[in-house]
Amino acid sequence: MAKLQAGYLFPEIARRRNAHLLKYPDAKVISLGIGDTTEPIPEVITSAMAKRSHALSTLEGYNGYGAEQGEKPVRALISKTFYSDLGIGEEDIFVSDGAKCDITRLQLVFGSNVSMAVQDPSYPAYVDSSVILGQTGLYQKDVEKYGNIEYIRCTPENGFFPDLSKVSRTDIIFFCSPNNPTGSSATREQLTQLVEFAKMNGSIIVYDSAYAMYISDDNPKSIFEIPGAKEVAIETSSFSKYAGFTGVRLGWTVVPKELLFSDGFPVAKDFNRIVSTCFNGASNIAQAGGLACLSPEGLEAMRGVIGFYKENTSIIMDTFKSLGYNVYGGKNAPYVWVSFPGRSSWDVFAEMLEKTHVVTTPGSGFGPGGEGFIRVSAFGHRENVLEACRRFKQLYK
Amino acid sequence: MAKLQAGYLFPEIARRRNAHLLKYPDAKVISLGIGDTTEPIPEVITSAMAKRSHALSTLEGYNGYGAEQGEKPVRALISKTFYSDLGIGEEDIFVSDGAKCDITRLQLVFGSNVSMAVQDPSYPAYVDSSVILGQTGLYQKDVEKYGNIEYIRCTPENGFFPDLSKVSRTDIIFFCSPNNPTGSSATREQLTQLVEFAKMNGSIIVYDSAYAMYISDDNPKSIFEIPGAKEVAIETSSFSKYAGFTGVRLGWTVVPKELLFSDGFPVAKDFNRIVSTCFNGASNIAQAGGLACLSPEGLEAMRGVIGFYKENTSIIMDTFKSLGYNVYGGKNAPYVWVSFPGRSSWDVFAEMLEKTHVVTTPGSGFGPGGEGFIRVSAFGHRENVLEACRRFKQLYK
Numbered sequence: 168m169a170k171l172q173a174g175y176l177f178p179e180i181a182r183r184r185n186a187h188l189l190k191y192p193d194a195k196v197i198s199l200g201i202g203d204t205t206e207p208i209p210e211v212i213t214s215a216m217a218k219r220s221h222a223l224s225t226l227e228g229y230n231g232y233g234a235e236q237g238e239k240p241v242r243a244l245i246s247k248t249f250y251s252d253l254g255i256g257e258e259d260i261f262v263s264d265g266a267k268c269d270i271t272r273l274q275l276v277f278g279s280n281v282s283m284a285v286q287d288p289s290y291p292a293y294v295d296s297s298v299i300l301g302q303t304g305l306y307q308k309d310v311e312k313y314g315n316i317e318y319i320r321c322t323p324e325n326g327f328f329p330d331l332s333k334v335s336r337t338d339i340i341f342f343c344s345p346n347n348p349t350g351s352s353a354t355r356e357q358l359t360q361l362v363e364f365a366k367m368n369g370s371i372i373v374y375d376s377a378y379a380m381y382i383s384d385d386n387p388k389s390i391f392e393i394p395g396a397k398e399v400a401i402e403t404s405s406f407s408k409y410a411g412f413t414g415v416r417l418g419w420t421v422v423p424k425e426l427l428f429s430d431g432f433p434v435a436k437d438f439n440r441i442v443s444t445c446f447n448g449a450s451n452i453a454q455a456g457g458l459a460c461l462s463p464e465g466l467e468a469m470r471g472v473i474g475f476y477k478e479n480t481s482i483i484m485d486t487f488k489s490l491g492y493n494v495y496g497g498k499n500a501p502y503v504w505v506s507f508p509g510r511s512s513w514d515v516f517a518e519m520l521e522k523t524h525v526v527t528t529p530g531s532g533f534g535p536g537g538e539g540f541i542r543v544s545a546f547g548h549r550e551n552v553l554e555a556c557r558r559f560k561q562l563y564k
Numbered sequence: 565m566a567k568l569q570a571g572y573l574f575p576e577i578a579r580r581r582n583a584h585l586l587k588y589p590d591a592k593v594i595s596l597g598i599g600d601t602t603e604p605i606p607e608v609i610t611s612a613m614a615k616r617s618h619a620l621s622t623l624e625g626y627n628g629y630g631a632e633q634g635e636k637p638v639r640a641l642i643s644k645t646f647y648s649d650l651g652i653g654e655e656d657i658f659v660s661d662g663a664k665c666d667i668t669r670l671q672l673v674f675g676s677n678v679s680m681a682v683q684d685p686s687y688p689a690y691v692d693s694s695v696i697l698g699q700t701g702l703y704q705k706d707v708e709k710y711g712n713i714e715y716i717r718c719t720p721e722n723g724f725f726p727d728l729s730k731v732s733r734t735d736i737i738f739f740c741s742p743n744n745p746t747g748s749s750a751t752r753e754q755l756t757q758l759v760e761f762a763k764m765n766g767s768i769i770v771y772d773s774a775y776a777m778y779i780s781d782d783n784p785k786s787i788f789e790i791p792g793a794k795e796v797a798i799e800t801s802s803f804s805k806y807a808g809f810t811g812v813r814l815g816w817t818v819v820p821k822e823l824l825f826s827d828g829f830p831v832a833k834d835f836n837r838i839v840s841t842c843f844n845g846a847s848n849i850a851q852a853g854g855l856a857c858l859s860p861e862g863l864e865a866m867r868g869v870i871g872f873y874k875e876n877t878s879i880i881m882d883t884f885k886s887l888g889y890n891v892y893g894g895k896n897a898p899y900v901w902v903s904f905p906g907r908s909s910w911d912v913f914a915e916m917l918e919k920t921h922v923v924t925t926p927g928s929g930f931g932p933g934g935e936g937f938i939r940v941s942a943f944g945h946r947e948n949v950l951e952a953c954r955r956f957k958q959l960y961k
Contacts, residue, residue: 168673168675168834168837168838171837175837175840175841177840178632178840201629203628203629204628205626205628206626207620207621207622207623207625207626208620208621208626209621210621212621213617213618213620213621214617214618214621216614216617216620216849217613217614217615217617217618218614220610220611220613220614220617220849220853221610221611221614222610223604223605223610223613223808223811223812224604224605224606224607224609224610224611225604226604228604229602229603229604229605229808230811231600231601231602231808231810231811231943232598232600232810232811233811235575264661264813264844264847265844267842267843267844268842268843268844270842271672271841271842271843275668275696275697276565278565278698279676279698292841292842295841296841296842299672299838299841299842300672301675301676411620411626411628413628413629413844414620414627414628414629414630414845414847414848415620415847415848415849416661416844416845416846416847416848437565440565440568440572441565441696443572443574443575444572444668444689444692444693444696445664445665445667445668445689445693445696446664446665446668447661447662447664447665447810447813448811448813449813449847450661450811450812450813450846450847450849450850451811451812451813452613452617452812452847452849452850453847453849456617546628
């Protein structure tokens with residue numbers, strides 16, 4: 168653990184935000200930083216959770232330990248909603264308390280003697296959990312990277328997708344699409360290349376699709392849309408950004424039965440053992456919420472929430488475009504990735520906080536490939552997003 | 565992971581139960597096996613969770629990501645309820661989705677290069693998570709132990725507490741009191757010895773107090789009642805067996821700021837980093853339930869639930885005593901530990917299941933020191949406990 172540099176990114180940003188509040192106690196600070204949902208959960212979903220809560224005080228409605236893998240109806244409905252025609256059955260779905268937690272449980276399956284690749288920039292939990300498990304070498308200050316991790320540079324220059332012929336083979340490849348933080352989503356052709364690359368190298372892809380429902384175009388919403396992916400990929404996802412479940416905690420991970428270790432042992436069996444030993448299932452009340460999310464009314468309500476955040480995204484993108492900045496992401500994700508060429512991300516972050524009282528996230532917090540960028544999250548009340556954009560316009564006009 | 569023997573104990577028991585149901589589809593199977601709560605959650609608690617659920621669909625009541633360490637009022641109330649006068653502040657409390665999950669997070673803090681001691685018999689998650697983290701040697705079939713784990717034999721002969729002068733030094737000592745499975749709870753004098761032993765050896769005690777509210781006598785309910793414990797111990801606990809939260813998922817772990825690694829670094833800082841990186845906090849609805857549990861009405865209601873299960877315990881103890889068996893535990897725990905001298909636990913388990921359709925837990929599932937014992941759980945509806953005892957009386961009369 169001593170190898171880890173500073174704190175986990177988001178608590179560090181919260182710390183700076185709090186310091187700013189101490190300095191300017193009267194400032195109206197707007198947070199477009201940690202990607203935290205702000206809009207209420209649709210009532211069709213909260214009612215279902217309230218109903219389940221009440222039922223737990225009755226003899227008929229009470230239940231104790233659930234299956235660690237999740238309740239059968241929830242697994243079945245996730246399979247039907249997101250993976251129908253993709254050959255992913257309910258037995259391949261493991262319901263969890265969120266994608267971040269499942270990433271660590273997956274790392275426990277892999278153990279310490281594996282090599283890892285991550286997109287650079289990428290969501291910090293991949294690298295940090297990898298360091299904690301002892302998979303990496305020391306942090307190298309000059310290049311801002313850990314040893315023994317393959318950083319796959321994803322920048323505007325390569326359309327946020329690497330030339331895979333130049334990427335070294337690793338045992339595990341973390342790949343997030345739509346990407347956090349760049350907001351880019353991979354095309355069918357790119358994902359086909361990725362699956363072939365993994366197959367050729369005997370690698371396992373951990374595909375983070377937590378923002379898949381934000382995709383507006385024809386890009387795949389699941390890695391399992393790619394033929395052959397079931398033999399090389401795990402997919403992890405979450406209700407957090409669809410239904411505002413960041414506090415309720417519910418997600419899932421797909422480990423297809425077709426995915427085998429090189430000795431032929433099913434990865435799902437090991438994951439099942441980890442889930443049984445290190446976890447006790449997601450809260451039954453949250454699972455009742457998940458069922459409601461996937462009802463016809465729930466799906467419509469979630470699309471409403473997602474549509475709202477996507478309008479925010481457009482407002483933010485238009486703002487920075489009008490100011491002459493190069494802006495990426497946004498279309499298929501709730502994140503806008505703004506380029507500040509030649510500047511340090513933390514400097515821009517500090518400047519924005521100091522002069523506009525808006526909290527964003529410095530791109531370099533996601534890896535050295537994020538240097539010179541700022542991630543602006545579209546999770547916010549409309550009036551706050553509009554106000555933040557007004558302030559940006561004033562500062563950068 | 566290949567070192568692990570068979571599956572995690574409780575899914576294995578569920579498997580055998582299901583096989584029995586297939587064989588005897590009409591049998592009325594009674595489960596006194598996995599220690600799963602059966603009584604409804606008191607309404608004062610479920611109402612609070614329903615209220616929080618509904619609030620999440622309002623602008624004022626919505627919240628997204630909570631602090632990974634738990635909501636401040638929950639931490640404060642746990643501190644006040646269980647640790648007042650013990651010098652444990654709210655900042656020492658980490659709210660979680662349960663003790664089992666926190667055990668793995670603690671193991672992540674310790675890493676793979678540590679040595680471990682466990683009570684034998686003990687709750688299997690300690691050993692299994694230790695194996696998964698790579699702390700142990702191979703499983704040694706002849707002695708039914710993993711290499712590089714110190715098994716502290718706890719049997720009727722030593723009053724379920726070892727002569728510590730014969731116990732080897734380890735970095736970590738898992739200690740559960742009231743004990744699962746033996747039901748014994750350690751005295752103040754014994755815990756004082758344990759704390760001194762840890763201090764002398766520079767060991768960290770992970771004290772599992774998930775059944776502390778079942779203690780009827782003067783034995784300590786927290787390790788922190790022992791002077792000096794804050795410098796050597798972590799305590800993990802749970803609402804599962806107090807409020808029937810096995811499915812709702814809520815627990816906590818105390819890592820006192822006074823607890824330091826040998827290099828002087830606070831253990832709490834590392835645990836905080838693990839919690840921030842590998843976890844996103846317990847469900848906010850479950851936390852609302854936790855607050856209600858600790859209100860005056862909630863505490864009274866929980867004591868009612870605990871009292872009910874303790875009556876079950878008495879019924880089970882009286883049954884086996886009347887049949888001439890030596891029976892342990894029970895007084896301070898919801899588990900009865902029945903001795904079947906000279907017999908294999910799994911044989912007795914199978915005999916009970918086959919002839920009485922009652923599921924119990926074989927003692928040897930908790931370690932070689934449990935061989936020859938059966939754990940009977942007091943978690944059950946009253947009529948089922950009475951019926952199970954009638955069947956036991958018929959079989960063993």
